[in-house]
Every structure is written in C-alpha cells, then in structure tokens.
Amino acid sequence: MRLLVAGSDRVDAGKTTFSAGLCRERSARGYKPRAGNDYWFDHDDYRRAVADGRLYGKDAKRLAAASPGEVAPEEINPVHRLWLPTPGRGAGLLGRDGRQFVCDRVWTGDDTEFVRNDTVEVPASVSESLPLADAHAVESLPAFNDLMAQLHAPATERVIAEATARDRAVIESYADIARPHPDIVADAVAVVEPRRCRVFDGDRYLKACEVASGSAREGRLEERVDNVLELVEPAATVELPALSQAEQEDPDAIATAYAPAYERLTTVAAQ
Known part of the structure; x- marks a missing residue:
C-alpha cells in the first residue's frame, strides 16, 4: 500500500506530523524524495x-x-x-x-x-x-x-522505485507541491492542512496531476496542490485535532490522535 501525503499550505501544513504518525500506525517506511x-x-x-x-x-x-x-x-x-x-x-x-x-x-x-x-x-x-x-x-x-x-x-528515481516496490510506503511531498515526482504511484492520497485532511483515490488524484501539469500556469514539472484539487473531488474529509508539541514529536501519540483519518485513508487505498 503506497500512500502519498501532500500539503495545501506552503509552510506548516502538518505533512510531516501526519506522515510520521502514519508510518508508525501502518509500520510503513517513510520517504521524502x-x-x-x-x-x-x-x-x-x-x-x-x-x-x-x-x-x-x-x-x-x-x-x-x-x-x-x-x-x-x-x-x-x-x-x-x-x-x-x-x-x-x-x-x-x-x-x-x-x-x-x-x-x-x-x-x-x-x-x-x-x-x-x-x-x-x-x-x-x-x-x-x-x-x-x-x-x-x-x-x-x-x-x-x-x-x-x-x-x-x-x-530521486531510485528512491521512488524503491517506495513503489514496497508493500507499505508513505511518501511525503514538499511545500505545496502536489507530488514530489511524476513517476510516483499511490493507492490513496492525503492532502493535509491545519484542522483537516482530505482523502483522495490515488489514481484519480494522479490523473488530475497529469492534467494540471499541462496547464500554462504550472508547466510540466511541478503542480501546485490547489490547482490539482480544482480537478478532483475528495473521497472523504476528516477533521484533525490540534496536538501539543510533545504529541507532535511522538509518532505513537500522533497515530492515536489521527486514527480516524488514517482509517479512512487506508479504506480508500484498499478499494
């Protein structure tokens, strides 16, 4: 199961906190290409x-x-x-x-x-x-x-290939970029921002990235999350609770707090 985490805010969207808890909850290796x-x-x-x-x-x-x-x-x-x-x-x-x-x-x-x-x-x-x-x-x-x-x-391609071949992988994008590499494969996608997580079917999200990559606004290499989200509807939206600094630094605490979002994400990935 390959899970992609992106953020709709350029700074402090909460991607890494979400990804760290997801790695621990799914016993998955995390990647930051x-x-x-x-x-x-x-x-x-x-x-x-x-x-x-x-x-x-x-x-x-x-x-x-x-x-x-x-x-x-x-x-x-x-x-x-x-x-x-x-x-x-x-x-x-x-x-x-x-x-x-x-x-x-x-x-x-x-x-x-x-x-x-x-x-x-x-x-x-x-x-x-x-x-x-x-x-x-x-x-x-x-x-x-x-x-x-x-x-x-x-x-980068070597690490993307490694993540794709794994049974369990969490791939985190950077800034507000929709995907960190065009060859990425994802069964489901979590777009994270303060207070909520939107869950997307992986194939539909990545197809939307392909469409957005051909736009005059973005060119061929990087697609912004907001432009991609104009083209695809989420399968679910889950509220994320606020976490203390200590909780943010503890993957087990994150996994517990974000359990409803992780459950919905893995359900979409399995469909």
Whole structure:
C-alpha cells in the first residue's frame, strides 16, 4: 500500500506530523524524495546535521525515526537543499527572491555527492563542515539543469522505485507541491492542512496531476496542490485535532490522535 501525503499550505501544513504518525500506525517506511532547509531559519537543525559532516532536515529525520528498523535520513531523502537568505539581492540562480541555494546533498545509493553554488558566498561553517571543495560547482541555471538531470534525477528515481516496490510506503511531498515526482504511484492520497485532511483515490488524484501539469500556469514539472484539487473531488474529509508539541514529536501519540483519518485513508487505498 503506497500512500502519498501532500500539503495545501506552503509552510506548516502538518505533512510531516501526519506522515510520521502514519508510518508508525501502518509500520510503513517513510520517504521524502526532495527536501530542504534554511541556514538561517532552521539553524539548529542545520548545526545538528553538519556536526557529523552530513546534511539533512528535521522532516527526513522524523520520518526515518518513525519507520521500522534502522533508517538513515539520507536513505529516504536522496536530495536535500540548503538555502540562505539574501535580502535585497533579487532573484538568485533558481529565481527565488530573497534567498539563494547554497548547496545540494545528493545520496546516490552508494555515495554522497555535493553541489555548490559558485555565485554566492558560502557561510564559513558550511564550507568547514561539508566537503564542498570537491563538490560539483555551478554558476548558471543551464549548467545546473544539466547536472540535476545527471545526478539528482537518477537518485530521486531510485528512491521512488524503491517506495513503489514496497508493500507499505508513505511518501511525503514538499511545500505545496502536489507530488514530489511524476513517476510516483499511490493507492490513496492525503492532502493535509491545519484542522483537516482530505482523502483522495490515488489514481484519480494522479490523473488530475497529469492534467494540471499541462496547464500554462504550472508547466510540466511541478503542480501546485490547489490547482490539482480544482480537478478532483475528495473521497472523504476528516477533521484533525490540534496536538501539543510533545504529541507532535511522538509518532505513537500522533497515530492515536489521527486514527480516524488514517482509517479512512487506508479504506480508500484498499478499494
């Protein structure tokens, strides 16, 4: 049973809390094919990772901890991007106003590779903690696109194939993107936001993603959740209770609190 979790809010939709509890409730391995965090806004998480010469975020760490067995965050999150605020400098290499990507960590299944942005000044703690001297360096978007096709895409496709082959997998998207990869397979989909979860048949939701991907608004690569939801009706809507910080950090407590939503999700997946 492959279950996809997406969020209709760009920030703090509750995807990872929902996904961690679902992993524990279903004894499923969690996956976060793409993720990122910010050197400034997520500095504590950044420092914990680079203290060991690694780069991952709290979302992948929580999913790995909630999954059965011993799972490293890099195993379930092949591509992680570190961002840096650059106020007043306009759009960066990736066209994001006010922030630039510093580096990417890509787990190939056999090795860890890094990509650094040579158009920004890398913070000293980043260059001191990560092996960026030997990293792939990019200075233009065309060069970065070529490298992502050679390095990032195969790494992501490998993890998507692994998740698809599993009997039980929970795949979490990022930001308000409807699906983290076009090859994803899902038996049911949960779209999470504060206070509620909308449950969708997997085939219908993914077909709606295909339709949305051909729109002039979004192009071919990423579909926003709100655009997809204009094209498909939920099979159910379930209210989500508010959780304390301690409950949000405990997958067993989440599984208990969100049990009605998980039950409805798995019922739709089995249909």
